[in-house]
Amino acid sequence: xxxxxxxxxxxxxxxxxxxxxxxxxxxxxxxxxxxxxxxxxxxxxxxxxxxxxxxxxxxxxxxxxxxxxxxxxxxxxxxxxxxxxxxxxxxxxxxxxxxxxxxxxxxxxxxxxxxxxxxxxxxxxxxxxxxxxxxxxxxxxxxxxxxxxxxxxxxxxxxxxxxxxxxxxxxxxxxxxxxxxxxxxxxxxxxxxxxxxxxxxxxxxxxxxxxxxxxxxxxxxxxxxxxxxxxxxxxxxxxxxxxxxxxxxxxxxxxxxxxxxxxxxxxxxxxxxxxxxxxxxxxxxxxxxxxxxxxxxxxxxxxxxxxxxxxxxxxxxxxxxxxxxxxxxxxxxxxxxxxxxxxxxxxxxxxxxxxxxxxxxxxxxxxxxxxxxxxxxxxxxxxxxxxxxxxxxxxxxxxxxxxxxxxxxxxxxxxxxxxxxxxxxxxxxxxxxxxxxxxxxxxxxxxxxxxxxxxxxxxxxxxxxxxxxxxxxxxxxxxxxxxxxxxxxxxxxxxxxxxxxxxxxxxxxxxxxxxxxxxxxxxxx
Numbered sequence: 001x002x003x004x005x006x007x008x009x010x011x012x013x014x015x016x017x018x019x020x021x022x023x024x025x026x027x028x029x030x031x032x033x034x035x036x037x038x039x040x041x042x043x044x045x046x047x048x049x050x051x052x053x054x055x056x057x058x059x060x061x062x063x064x065x066x067x068x069x070x071x072x073x074x075x076x077x078x079x080x081x082x083x084x085x086x087x088x089x090x091x092x093x094x095x096x097x098x099x100x101x102x103x104x105x106x107x108x109x110x111x112x113x114x115x116x117x118x119x120x121x122x123x124x125x126x127x128x129x130x131x132x133x134x135x136x137x138x139x140x141x142x143x144x145x146x147x148x149x150x151x152x153x154x155x156x157x158x159x160x161x162x163x164x165x166x167x168x169x170x171x172x173x174x175x176x177x178x179x180x181x182x183x184x185x186x187x188x189x190x191x192x193x194x195x196x197x198x199x200x201x202x203x204x205x206x207x208x209x210x211x212x213x214x215x216x217x218x219x220x221x222x223x224x225x226x227x228x229x230x231x232x233x234x235x236x237x238x239x240x241x242x243x244x245x246x247x248x249x250x251x252x253x254x255x256x257x258x259x260x261x262x263x264x265x266x267x268x269x270x271x272x273x274x275x276x277x278x279x280x281x282x283x284x285x286x287x288x289x290x291x292x293x294x295x296x297x298x299x300x301x302x303x304x305x306x307x308x309x310x311x312x313x314x315x316x317x318x319x320x321x322x323x324x325x326x327x328x329x330x331x332x333x334x335x336x337x338x339x340x341x342x343x344x345x346x347x348x349x350x351x352x353x354x355x356x357x358x359x360x361x362x363x364x365x366x367x368x369x370x371x372x373x374x375x376x377x378x379x380x381x382x383x384x385x386x387x388x389x390x391x392x393x394x395x396x397x398x399x400x401x402x403x404x405x406x407x408x409x410x411x412x413x414x415x416x417x418x419x420x421x422x423x424x425x426x427x428x429x430x431x432x433x434x435x436x437x438x439x440x441x442x443x444x445x446x447x448x449x450x451x452x453x454x455x456x457x458x459x460x461x462x463x464x465x466x467x468x469x470x471x472x473x474x475x476x477x478x479x480x481x482x483x484x485x486x487x488x489x490x491x492x493x494x495x496x497x498x499x500x501x502x503x504x505x506x507x508x509x510x511x512x513x514x515x516x517x518x519x520x521x522x523x524x525x
Contacts, residue, residue: 010042010138010288012071014049014103019120021048023110025090026082030110031055037104038129042288045128048118049107055091057108065089066228070258070287072101074228080114090114098231100284138289139168144296154179154304155191159200161297162193170286171278173254177262178205178220178271179301182309184316188270189308219243219259223271230259233281249275256281262294264302319384321398322452322463333461336453341396342413342445342493343465343473344383346374346420348391349440349481367391370439373423381416382409386464396450396465410447410496417443417487417521444477445489447496468512475509476518485520499525 014037021036022029033054039047065077078091090111097105112118118125143164151157158177165172175193187210190203209215219230232240235255241247249257256276261269272294276282314323330336348370355363371393375385378395385395397409397416420443428438448469456462472490480488483504494501501519508515 010285010292012039012041012100012284012288014039014101017048017120020122021050022119022122023048023050023115024117024119025059025080025087025115026085027116028056028059028082030059030080030082030115031108037107039104039109043292045112045130047109047112049104049109052093052106052108055108060091060108063089064226066226067092068223068229068261069094069101070229070231070260070282070291071098071284072104073097073231078108080110087111087114099233138292140164140289140293144293144300148297148300151300151304154189154301154308155200155202157297157300157304158191158193162200165290166195170290171276171282172274173277174273174275176271176273177301179305180224180268180270181305181312183312214244217244219245219273220271223259223261224269226269229261230257232257235279235281253277255279258282258287260291260294262298262301264298264305270298270301270305318463319386321384322386326463330454330463331461333454333456333458336451336455339396339398339450339452339465340448341398341450341452341465342383342409342447343450343470344378344393344395344397344413344416344443344445345470345473345477346393346441346443347477349442351391366439369427370424370441373427374420374441374443377416377419377423380419381412383413383416387462394465394470396452399447406496406498410493411498413445413493414497414499414521414525417445421486421521441486442477442480443487444473444475444480445487445493446473446476447490447492448472471511472509472516475512476516479507479509479518483518483520487521489519489521491517491519494519497525501525 017036017038020032020034023031031050031054033050035051035054037049039049041047059080059082060078061081063077063079067075067077069075073094073096075092075094077089079086079088080090091108093106093108094101094104095106112128118128147160147164148157151160154177158175162172162175165175173195177191178188179191180188185206186204187207188205190205192201192203215221223229230243232246233255234241234246234250234257239246239250241250246257254275254277257273259271259273262272263269274282311323311327314327317323318326348367351367354366358366370391371388374393375388375395378385378393383395383397385393387394397413399407399409424439424441431438446469448467450465450467450469452465454461454463455466476488476490480486485504488504489501502522504518504520506515506517
């Protein structure tokens with residue numbers, strides 16, 4: 001690398017050390033060379049690179065650690081051990097460097113602070129040398145602490161990054177950001193920007209993606225596996241096109257492709273890719289400026305990602321409505337609201353015997369199939385699944401005061417019950433084809449007043465519904481076994497729907513003072 005102008009912005013220079021350089025660990029000389037190279041990278045200390053012939057490679061053990069630099073390549077790491085003292089991931093080497101760093105290919109560098117001593121011509125080096133010449137300004141620093149910090153979401157942050165790249169002359173044609181997420185349905189959010197686009201496209205990648213050949217044959221799979229980044233020059237007579245996506249990009253006129261790992265503080269590896277169509281692609285200075293801000297940019301993206309994951313997990317484990325209430329501050333014990341709602345309680349028949357006789361995996365699969373039918377029907381019709389109690393489902397359909405005598409929530413609950421029966425009928429057909437017994441279940445429906453909020457111990461709370469109406473719904477569901485009808489409802493619910501349910505008799509409900517007339521779903525309703 002030839003030294004650029006001191007005012008050329010970000011730069012990386014490599015040249016021979018004018019002195020013999022020696023590194024010592026635990027009293028042992030681990031590197032000693034008159035052929036060491038010195039790398040100077042803007043705003044970073046000098047790093048000495050040693051030919052492997054001048055390094056005690058017998059003291060080094062290769063590890064799985066990998067890091068990436070968009071203009072040097074992927075670095076492999078070694079741990080060092082001397083007479084019982086060790087230093088993990090203390091040495092690194094670029095073994096397949098990009099052209100900009102080809103002079104240090106296969107050379108070994110050591111972490112300065114991990115060594116016991118450094119010497120130049122046998123004289124101790126008290127501190128790591130640094131370049132004191134002015135390095136120029138990174139145009140993205142001010143953006144990172146001003147405009148970027150005000151972005152309300154990861155999607156908007158990427159849009160703002162794309163705008164500042166374009167305004168600073170960064171020759172980006174396409175920009176992609178893949179952020180993995182804690183979501184039972186999604187593997188990652190994929191954000192896409194193309195030059196000239198009005199907005200960022202957000203694509204939800206399901207967990208099926210990671211099992212596809214397209215993913216496994218992409219740079220994303222390589223990076224997510226912790227193997228560093230990818231840089232491919234796409235110009236010239238023989239470009240390295242070792243991923244299918246690169247062939248497509250070349251046909252569309254791309255000249256340079258960079259895929260960077262974007263790690264979060266917990267080790268999760270996300271991915272940013274940049275494509276240029278300018279002759280010559282990206283310069284070292286341009287990639288260097290971007291590379292300098294990536295750690296802080298990653299922390300801002302991590303904050304947005306954690307917010308999204310927190311909301312998703314709350315909604316997944318508490319339900320959408322309850323999760324949103326907790327997210328917005330309903331976290332103290334006793335926080336709650338009085339609601340009028342349809343209470344739904346359903347229960348799988350014969351589950352105790354299944355738990356005793358089926359292998360664990362088969363029993364869990366059976367439960368999940370049942371929950372897909374029942375809880376899925378509730379959510380598809382606007383209900384809120386509050387919890388799974390063993391093989392039971394507790395849900396509500398809130399009723400607004402202005403809904404009148406025949407509230408829509410009651411018809412939604414009735415439609416959900418019919419949907420659940422249809423789904424179970426289809427599932428049982430599939431189970432019979434697999435030689436499995438049919439599943440049966442019961443649903444109890446009641447309309448009443450409930451308390452909806454936080455209850456529990458001071459250090460372990462639950463956001464749920466309580467009240468006599470909840471208990472009554474449970475008793476009604478339990479009676480459906482005796483009556484032999486899968487859907488059983490109270491008088492209060494039956495009077496609230498626009499079709500007539502079948503009266504099946506008057507019953508004593510445990511814990512309820514007066515007998516109650518119960519109703520069953522019929523084919524005409």
